[in-house]
Amino acid sequence: MKAIIYKIYLVVLGMCLLSACSKNWEDHFGGGDADAQKNLYTIISEHAEFSTFMDLLNKSGYGESLKESKNYTLIVPTNDAIAAVQDQYNFSDTAVIKSFVGYHIINSVYNVNSGADTVKALNFRNKYVEFTHGAFDGVEPLQGNLVASNGLYHVVGRPLKPLQNxxxxxxxxxxxxxxxxxxxxxxxxxxxxxxxxxxxxxxxxxxxxxxxxxxxxxxxxxxxxxxxxxxxxxxxxxxxxxxxxxxxxxxxxxxxxxxxxxxxxxxxxxxxxxxxxxxxxxxxxxxxxxxxxxxxxxxxxxxxxxxxxxxxxxxxxxxxxxIKEIKVLGARPIGYKQTDKRSNTFFREKRDNEGNLYNDIEVYDHKVTSFYVKYRATGMNVAKYKVYGRAIMGLAGDPQTAAFIQYVYFFDPKLISVNEVDLYKRSVVNNLGANDTRMTFDVQPLNHGEVYLGEVTQDQYGNLPLLVMSNGTGPIILEYLRFVPIIQ
The missing domain is CATH 2.30.180 (FAS1 domain)
Incomplete structure (x- = not known):
């Protein structure tokens, strides 16, 4: 029983000491009811412990902001705190003063954050001060959460250090x-x-x-x-x-x-x-x-x-x-042979037989011989690429259920012609290993795998325009083309 009474006594004594300590801090630095009626600028100006910071505040041009009704959080270094680092700053330089002072003024109101999570508070220098574990960028306050009429202020024994990006x-x-x-x-x-x-x-x-x-x-x-x-x-x-x-x-x-x-x-x-x-x-x-x-x-x-x-x-x-692979998505064309077939062009979101969602393009019943959709592979390195394509056909609701062929052609800047299609006859190696000017894309019903189409060489860094063309008046279906660089 005596042990219990003794423990209660210690708890009460501790609470009294804590209360007295807080009161001493309020008496020393302010933060009582009287200060709560004053703005941040007035509070700082009335306390001798902050006179050095006050001088810098006035020179920085930020003082007027702390007189406004808008709410701020001010982290105030004591005179001793600034004196300890004064040789690290050229306080005769206005830019240095603005950087130093502005780092300690924060837009909006932030209490001391005692949690392990990090609260990022934007200061006047467009930098973020991290409030975490009861500290500001690792600097623990001597006293925190002191109230002013236009915000809060926290007193620190070490200034925050303005960091460069x-x-x-x-x-x-x-x-x-x-x-x-x-x-x-x-x-x-x-x-x-x-x-x-x-x-x-x-x-x-x-x-x-x-x-x-x-x-x-x-x-x-x-x-x-x-x-x-x-x-x-x-x-x-x-x-x-x-x-x-x-x-x-x-x-x-x-x-x-x-x-x-x-x-x-x-x-x-x-x-x-x-x-x-x-x-x-x-x-x-x-x-x-x-x-x-x-x-x-x-x-x-x-x-x-x-x-x-x-x-x-x-x-x-x-x-x-x-040197990375490049993927061209079927649902992101940059043009067409002609623009009057929008009603025959479908951008689809489907789920394959393995339950995976995918997006593709289908151009169906367009009735145009050798209709084509234009694409551009971007950021192609100077390298030889193996080309693979994926086109899923024959799922529920797909009007195309029979196997078909479509072609892939690549732009050749060395060619000259008045016909656009004749510019897309770059030399390639087809899927059979033979030299050709096009790649044959054989689309089989319910084939969920990639189809190897052949090899194409990019001899300058940049874009590679290409066409996906129908066989006669047949359909076009494409989820993607994938270009895999051959690195020796």
């Missing part, structure tokens, strides 16, 4: 590497007469740069030694050969160098922020390329605002993983 970080710390020289080469502004070349091409931005700069998604980025970068670049370059000369002023984004560098640079980016123990042999880049990293090759790890950057000696890529 991956793009700016690698350009700052690793600018002397061949890899980052390649990154920088895409960001140029030049003029040629009346032509202005913009800072970066849309393709470069969409496929690479955006993944290095976006703040609402985490990525892991790898920077390799020069030897590794140049070896991988030399390996890829022949597969991205184009007819455009280097230094071409009309199409600077269509050269062999442009496409080869862009393709390689995509493969140094992995989705998600990976810890060191997650760097396995099964890494997959944003371009879908598998690669591996020996942990002994890791040199450093640097935190970025939108992920993490690893400086490594080398990454291991297999060419068979870098």
């Amino acid at each position: 991956i793009f700016n970080l690698v350009r700052t710390f690793f600018a002397d590497t061949k890899q980052i020289e390649a990154v920088n080469s895409f960001d140029t502004v030049s003029t040629e007469g009346d032509i202005i070349y913009y800072r970066y091409s849309p393709v470069w931005y969409t496929e690479v740069r955006r993944n290095m700069t976006t703040e609402n998604k985490k990525h892991t980025y790898f920077v390799v030694d020069d030897e590794n970068f140049e070896t991988e670049y030399a390996k890829l370059r022949p597969f991205y050969a184009t007819a455009y000369e280097e230094g071409n002023t009309l199409r600077p984004d269509s050269t062999t160098t442009f496409f080869a560098k862009k393709a390689l640079l995509r493969d140094f980016i992995v989705e998600g922020e990976l810890a060191t123990d997650q760097l396995t042999n099964n890494l997959i880049s944003i371009a879908g390329t598998k690669f591996s990293l020996d942990p002994s090759n890791i040199i450093s790890r640097t935190k970025a605002s939108n992920g993490v950057v690893y400086r490594v000696k080398r990454l291991e890529f297999a060419l068979a993983d870098q």
Whole structure:
């Protein structure tokens, strides 16, 4: 009984001490009922412990925002906290002040998050501060959830550190590497007469740069030694050969160098922020390329605002993983022999006999001899491809139930003709191993497997236009064509 009473006494005593401690914090830093009636700007200005931050706030130009009725969350470093890191910042530079102060002001109201889940709060610098495990980007508050009339503020004994995004970080710390020289080469502004070349091409931005700069998604980025970068670049370059000369002023984004560098640079980016123990042999880049990293090759790890950057000696890529297969979907044509057969053209969603959903195209009863549907295989590397097709026919409700033949033709830029169809007679090797100008696609009832059609060679990087043509006035059915590169 005495033991129980003693335990109750300890609990009560602890609660009293906690209450007294909270009261002391409120007395020291504010946060009581009086402060709840004042805006964030007024509260900070009235407390001597925040005078250094207040001075920076006024110089930053953000002070007026904290007087507004809109709600904010303010993370306030004490004078001692700023003094401890003052030698790391040039506070005579307005840009530095705006970056430092803006990092501590957050749009909307966020309580201290004691859970293991992460709440991402957008600050004035368009960066995300992570509220998790009772801390802000790993900085624990001295006091939290203090109320103002226009939001909350939390007091910290260590300022938040404004982090660079991956793009700016690698350009700052690793600018002397061949890899980052390649990154920088895409960001140029030049003029040629009346032509202005913009800072970066849309393709470069969409496929690479955006993944290095976006703040609402985490990525892991790898920077390799020069030897590794140049070896991988030399390996890829022949597969991205184009007819455009280097230094071409009309199409600077269509050269062999442009496409080869862009393709390689995509493969140094992995989705998600990976810890060191997650760097396995099964890494997959944003371009879908598998690669591996020996942990002994890791040199450093640097935190970025939108992920993490690893400086490594080398990454291991297999060419068979870098030069990928291409698929052309039947339900995505780009044109037809003539446009008046829409009522005979069906875009179908069906379920095969194995229960799998698929989409295809069927052109039926069109009554046009050698009717064709036009397609385009995009991003084809300089390589020889084996071509496979899938077309399922004879399921319930399908008007076509008998076997039929259709043909696949490929565009040849060397041919000249006034008739469109005569431009699509590129030399191929058919499914029997013979030279031909077309591939025969034999469609059998209820065949759910792929049909091997033959081989076609792409001698320049880029698009490969093609036709799927009916045999006489017969039907056309296509789920997809699949192009598999032959890598020696």
